[in-house]
Amino acid sequence: MSSADADADGSSDATAAPGGATAGDPGDGDNGRYVSGWTPYREWFRDRWAQGGAAAWGTALAHLLVGALLFALVAGFDLGSLPIGGSLIWFLYLSLTVGVLYVATAPPAEPYVAWLDERWMESDVDKLLIVLGHVVLVFFVFAVALGLPFNGLVGALASVFFFTAVYAMMVLALNLHWGYAGIFNIGIAGFMAVGVYVMAILSGSTDPGPASVPGLGLPLPIGILGGVVAAALVGLVAALPALRLRADYFAIVTVALSEIIRITLKSTALQEFTIAGITTGTGGATGITMPGNPVRLLFYQSFDAGAEPALLGSVLFPLLEGLRVTLIPPGSSWLGIVPLPAFTLDLAVEPAVIANLAYVLVLAAFVALFYVLLVRTGNSPFGRVLKAIREDEVVAKSLGKDTNRFKIVAFMFGCGLMGLGGILWQGSQGFTNPGAFRPIITFYIWVALIIGGAGSNTGSVLGGALFAGAIWEGPVYVRRVVTNFVEFGDTPGTFPAAVAPLIEGKVLPLLSFLLANVSALRFILVGVILVTLMQRRPEGLLGHRKEEAAAIPLTRPGGGDGDGIGEPTAAADPVADGGRDDAADGGAR
Structure with missing residues (x-):
């Protein structure tokens, strides 16, 4: 052929x-x-990993478990004697295993990134779950590196989620001011202080002891309501004369008011005073005792440190303190030939951690309440007017809207939420003082808003989570991990003393100095994040998302009736409306 x-x-x-x-x-x-x-094998593994979901992660987990068992057999470890990942050897083993899997599958990150992109576009709930899931994963790695038991891991996550919740609430309140109405408020800490101190005075104990000033002893709900109303009224006092100012001048007014409030609370004249025979006060620079955390009464019979457990505590504490799961009983073997080391998974959690975790769940419920409230506000006619004021106040005025009245109401509403957020933040501490309301708190809340994106409620929660995990708690755990594995010796006392050894090629003194000054490290990290965001994504993670101009469809179903109503219309000419389109400014938020 x-x-x-x-x-x-x-x-x-x-x-x-x-x-x-x-x-x-x-x-x-x-x-x-x-x-x-x-x-x-590699092709099979790639196929399983590319499927995503349970198939991919189940395969990876199976490899980790099999590898851990083989490693334990070869090394002769008694797994029962180790906490969860509780040694440098286990940390190195997990790192090596993940690296081998990455090389063997060349690389598995591609389907993971594709899956992540797909899930990120699904819904706001998916975005929240992705961010929170990665926060949990990062702190699990920290726990493994530090050799923390399960109780330590839960305690670390409770701390991270506490700050996530409180920052999310404060950023949501700020988003109402800046993201919806375009009000530049940098006096957040002052409104928090008003809410906290009014609540503490109204509901504080009438006999707190010699270390603090007495309160009025009113029920806690009345104190919380009074604190929220007081913060809103202070917002009204600030807004009436100042909202006619431009954004930057109004910002100066709010930050000045915040400092006036903080310095006034430190005043010795208000430290303790008597009105109508009732003695109370702010406690001055010393501070004031907060009412007891009501969540604690779910588990204990009183607020005292050595209180007996209540009914719920008497049931949960013994159950969770003794929670241990035996995965490999002593004397087990594989096929009756190879002896297997005993392995008991220690999942015990201490009572104090359980109570803290319960309060975090309460805060999460308030975050959901803030979120739903602001979403409904944004979708209401009131919220649409606020967005119109944000985009162009002159146009809103030309349509007959009293913009000053709308801005005053929005400012009072946001200040009340800030007061409530401050109460929930400081209410679990048992004690507070004016130093807890420094301007740096306002700065941190603004950073979280910038990360998440102004105008987006979901972005506000994401910004709070990322700030709490990566900036607030992250550097602390990085320092603990590094100092756990590296012996630094004496830490230099000054920056020049830390930099001088670099001439000789010694890096450890500088690293030791930086890790010993985590607060300064936070500022550096904040600066790097802000510069990166301003260059690459100035609108934040979820800012400038398009929204419908109306809450309901304005077209009639089934087409028009001959008068043009309900019929599709051609797109407006960019030249006719001034040449501005959604693509130019990122769309309406």
Whole structure:
């Protein structure tokens, strides 16, 4: 058969190769392609990983468990004597295993990133779960590196989620001011202080002891309501004369008011005073005792440190303190041949951690309440007017809207939420003082808003989570991990003393100095994040998302009736409306 005929019917004769195999076949001949024994396994692993979800992570987890068992057999470890990942060897083993899996599957991160992108676009709930899930994963790695038991891991996560919740609430309140109404408020700490101190005075104990000033002893709900109303009224006092100012001048007014409030609370004149025979006060620079945390009464019979457990505590504490799961009983073996080390998973949690975690759940409920409240506010006619004021106040005025009244109401509403957020933040501490309301708190809340994106309620929660995990708590755990594995010696007392050894090629003194000054490290990290965001994504993670201009569809179903109503219309000419389109400014938020 000629070559032309072969081309015509799509077939050709195979050229014989030495050894009887055809060229291109993986035969036994020297010219055949050698197939590694690992290739089918790698292809199978890639297929499983590419499926995503339970198949991918189940396969990875199975490899980790099998590898851990083999490693324990070879090293002769008694797994029962180790906490969860509780040694440098286990940390190195997990790192090595993940690295081997990454190289063997070349690389598995691609399907993971694709899955992450797909889930990120699904819904706001998916975005929240992705961020919170990664925060949990990062702090699990910290716990493994530090050799923390399960109780330590839960305690670390409770601390992270506490700050996530309180920052999320404060950022949501700020988003009402800046993201919805365009009000530049940098006096957040002052409104928090008003809410906290009014609540403490109204509901504080009438006999707190010699270390603090007495309160009025009113029920806690009345104190919380009074604190929220007081913060809103202070917002009204600030807004009436100042909202006619431009954004930057109004910001100066709010930060000045915040400092006036803080310094007033430190005043010795208000430290303790008597009105109508009732003695109370702010406590001055010393501070004031907060009412007891009501969540504690779910588990204990009183607020005292050594209180007996209540009904719920008497049931949960013994159950969770003794929670241990035996995965490999003593004396077990594989196929009756290879002895297996005993392995008991220690999942015990201390009562104090349980109570803290319960309060975090209460805060999470308030975050959800803030979120729903602000979403409904934004979708209401009131919220749409606020967005119109944010975009162009002159246009809103030309449409007959009293913009000053709308801005005053929005400012009071946001200040009340800030007061409530401050109460929930400081209410679990048992004690507070004016130093807890420094301007740096306002700065941190603004950073979280910038990270998440102004105008987005979901972005506000994400910004709070990322700030709490990566900036607030993250550097502390990084320092603990590094100092756990590296011996630094004496830490330099000054920055020049830390930099001088660099001339000799010694880096450890500088690293030790930086880790010993986590607060300064936070500022550096904040600066790097802000510069990066301003250059690459100035709108934040979720800012400038498009929204419908109306809460309901304005077209009639089924088309128009001849008068043009309900019929599709051509897109507006960019030149006719001033050349501005959604793509130019990121869309309406």
